Amino acid sequence: MTTRFSALLLLALLSAKCGPAEGKCPTGDVLPCKCGSRFLQDHHDGEVQLDCSSANTSEEISSASRASWPSSQLWQFRLTDNKLVEELPEGVMGDLSFQSIWVSDTALKRIHPSAILPSGDRLVNLSVENSYNPLSEFPSTVIKSLRKLEEFYCSGCNLGPTLSNGLLRFRSKTLKLVVLWENGISRLGPKDISGIRTDTVVYLTHNKIAMLDEGIFRPTLEIMSQGKGVLHLEGNPVQCGRNLEWLALAPKLLRKVKGACEDGTSLACSVLDLRPCSCEEHSDGMTVDCSSARTSEEVSSAFDKIWPSARLSHFILLNNSEIQELPEGVFGAHSFQNIYLSKTAVKAIHPSAILSSRGQLVNLTVENSRLGRFPFHVLSMFPRLEGLWLRNNSLTSVPAIHSESLEFLYLPNNGIEKIKENGWATPNLREIDLGHNPLLEFPSVVIKSLKKLEKFYCPECHLGPTLSSGLLEFQSNSLRLVSLWKNGISRLEPKAITGTILRPFIRP
Structure with missing residues (x-):
């Protein structure tokens, strides 16, 4: 009786020490990737993280995804500070799906749509940022399948100078944040970015946008004017003058734009002729x-x-x-x-x-x-x-x-x-x-x-x-x-x- 009680007590202590995440990690080896719950939390809920930041090749990531996972629904995939992996190829994630995919400071040149598609009905946060490399193939077709997406980061993804037609077609009704800074973007087409919601905050900061064409920006600002959405254009060489008259006559739209002209004058002030004030x-x-x-x-x-x-x-x-x-x-x-x-x-x-x-x-x-x-x-x-x-x-x-x-x-x-x-x-x-x-x-x-x-x-x-x-x-x-x-x-x-x-x- 005493022996049985001691065994049960030891099992309980081991379970408490391992925690819930360890119980949902594969029994086999996923090295050089890691599975665990000891990671920097963000505001999303979840327990299990697959961190492949130490991987040398995409094959090593694929091998980790093929391990015997107790559940295919994980919280986060992470690949950061990695200069060796250049591609997330077709099928690299297997059947694994995530709420958050966080790729930052990498050498990625290509992300196959199938690397993200299994997470289509779960993904809340998609971060592909600070790569500063020629991302020659962006999985734009998969963006419209992310029905629960709240935050999208793609800073330093080399998307410019001109966004291709329909590059970012968001279909999520809960989209809160879109970050596209430092992409060398100088021109946007009417349908390059669509699906912005009334409360979406969009950062196009530190690009090369010089002209705010009414036909391109007005539809988005009209949507934002109905909620808490804001368009950030700080750090762009915006040319102020007659081309902004349309914005001067629409104060409800003007208050949704944050930024300055190339000479440092705020956009709001530039469209108001207050002289001598x-x-x-x-x-x-x-x-x-x-x-x-x-x-x-x-x-x-x-x-x-x-x-x-x-x-x-x-x-x-x-x-x-x-x-x-x-x-x-x-x-x-x-x-x-x-x-x-x-x-x-x-x-x-x-x-x-x-x-x-x-x-x-x-x-x-x-x-x-x-x-x-x-x-x-x-x-x-x-x-x-x-x-x-x-x-x-x-x-x-x-x-x-x-x-x-x-x-x-x-x-x-x-x-x-x-x-x-x-x-x-x-x-x-x-x-x-x-x-x-x-x-x-x-x-x-x-x-x-x-x-x-x-x-x-x-x-x-x-x-x-x-x-x-x-x-x-x-x-x-x-x-x-x-x-x-x-x-x-x-x-x-x-x-x-x-x-x-x-x-x-x-x-x-």
């Missing part, structure tokens, strides 16, 4: 720069164009001595995450100029300008606004500010004499700078209301010579810095400054 496209969105505009009308005209999206990232007006106002409706329906004005002649901003951005504005800066009027009263309508930076302007008063989201308020170097205290509500304000303003009355009630204040700056605020009792009654447990330098302070009354200050900095 300009734009640049970045990973976080599009930046519009109107620093060269002479009038607010010229700024407004830039936003009369047909844009691919009304949601932009940055508006910039820098070193401009002409524009004195951002008037009503200057941005139309366009919105920004960041608005930045510096060294300008702007004296006033109409509420509607920023209200179009109320859903996404995070930072608003007007500095080193002549701003005398600002629509503080609309700030409560900006749920994402974190920073308001109005340094070195001509403001003389500040009304009670209402903002649930505001964290940074910088108003130094203005002519502010009065700050209205009653009704102030900025519960999340962390930093406030009132420095270098001739305050006639210090806003003690405002300071007391800031429960999350971390830094308070008020240098040269005319607070001296005596700080009266209760002037600075801090209620924040996060206060780290108080700067009151150059205020002519010679005397502090009892409890003039109260609260826990982790790093006080006071200079008379």
Whole structure:
């Protein structure tokens, strides 16, 4: 009884050690190929991998496929970093089928359709990439049989300069990704790539495509415009100009194209004639720069164009001595995450100029300008606004500010004499700078209301010579810095400054 129990225990331990994959590998030798489950996982499910990266010939791969496999349905075939095998010939896989075929960094010149066909109803991922060799025979006929294909990689497959008619006819309804970069492709025909789905992302990056012919690209973009699909053309010498007018008139298609012109201008910006304004496209969105505009009308005209999206990232007006106002409706329906004005002649901003951005504005800066009027009263309508930076302007008063989201308020170097205290509500304000303003009355009630204040700056605020009792009654447990330098302070009354200050900095 004891002997039988020990045998059963040993068998259980061996089964646990071997794991499920070893139980599905052949009992015979498949060398130099390997069968196992200790491999780099990707997002596909499966247990058994046949890795023939160490094979010297296609015959050795074929020999491994003819072994006595417990099941012909495997997870992945892998051939990587191999410079000896030049062909996957007819019947090389025998009856084996895979969910994933991964061929990378090889010397393959030919892949016979029968190497892939047994996997036709199972294959999810087909990767034939980074070979950088003359792949003289591509199994294009088999592509249309892969009904479950999700990802297709064929970078560095030497498919260019011209794709043959019907080279890639996808029939999978679940196609998510097509990668064809670095293939020397300079021209595509109308039916060279077909079967793209609404959510398919296509990478034609780092090829030699110069012309975006409407007849070729429009059908694909029309499909993508109905879903999450995107066409990537980065790294191509695209010629921008009149040949892209069709794209300029179709903003829903334009937003589906990622790339730049040969001169570095983004495709989206190149089709928009914004002069004297300009734009640049970045990973976080599009930046519009109107620093060269002479009038607010010229700024407004830039936003009369047909844009691919009304949601932009940055508006910039820098070193401009002409524009004195951002008037009503200057941005139309366009919105920004960041608005930045510096060294300008702007004296006033109409509420509607920023209200179009109320859903996404995070930072608003007007500095080193002549701003005398600002629509503080609309700030409560900006749920994402974190920073308001109005340094070195001509403001003389500040009304009670209402903002649930505001964290940074910088108003130094203005002519502010009065700050209205009653009704102030900025519960999340962390930093406030009132420095270098001739305050006639210090806003003690405002300071007391800031429960999350971390830094308070008020240098040269005319607070001296005596700080009266209760002037600075801090209620924040996060206060780290108080700067009151150059205020002519010679005397502090009892409890003039109260609260826990982790790093006080006071200079008379």
